[in-house]
Amino acid sequence: MSEHDPAATLHTPIARPVAEPATDASGRAARVQLMIFDVDGVLTDGRLYFGPQGEMLKAFDTLDGHGVKLLRGAGVQTAIITGRSSQIVASRARELAIDHVFQGVHDKTAAFAELLAATGIAAADTGYMGDDWPDLAVMLKAGFAAVPANAHVELLRRAHFVASARGGYGAVREVCDLILRARGYYDVLLDHACGGAA
Structure with missing residues (x-):
């Protein structure tokens, strides 16, 4: 399955349409200008x-990857904040053209603050998706907090949106689709993908 970059084929910028009427989760998602993801348990199954030489391997979902790319077509910046460091993650982030990557992070709130300072985006206009306790502090600061279905119970209790899918199995795509719908871009991008015949 290919992960075609929708932003590369949009010849003219898409003007932001009027967002759909909002529930609490979609209302928060409509404000997202920067969506941040944890890696293990979110972009992967955790x-x-x-390998035999001690090399670490991770598996990523192509549906999730295309969803991250679709956010670019809606003008949403993307970021990764993860506690581990991996060349695999760096390669995947480049492949998906993720704007900001923080690896080997011991204090995710410090990385979050650095990200806000670098982008000039307010915390209320960010989204964060995590799955375990190291994500809680940032998740509670972000305007929109999402988790996969198999996140730790304490995150499930505090999330604005709980995906029906598990981490690494389409949960990220659910969040991306929610943001696209809430911001009014989903149908526009779908029509483009259908060659104008949606």
Whole structure:
């Protein structure tokens, strides 16, 4: 399955349409200008695979990847904040043209503050998706907090949106689709993908 970059084929910028009427989750999602993702358990299924030489392997979902790319077509910046460091993550982030990548982070709130300062985006206009306790502090600062279905119970209790899918199995795509719908871009991008025959 290919992950075609929709932003590369849009010849003219898409003017932001009027967002759909909002529930609490979609209302918060409509404000998102910067969507931040944890990696393990969010962009992956959380399992760590080690090769015979001790190399770490991770598996990513192509539906999730295309959803991240679609956010660019809606003018939403993307970021990763993760506690581990991995060349695999760096490569995946480049492939998806993720705007900001923070790896090997021990204090995610400090990385979050640095990200806000660098982008000039207010915390209320950010989204964060995590799955376990190290994500809680940033998740509670972001305007929109999302989790996969198998996130730790304490995150499930505090999230604005709980995906029906597990981490690494389409949960990120659900969040991307929600943001696109809330911001009024989903149908526009779908029509473009259908060649104007949606």
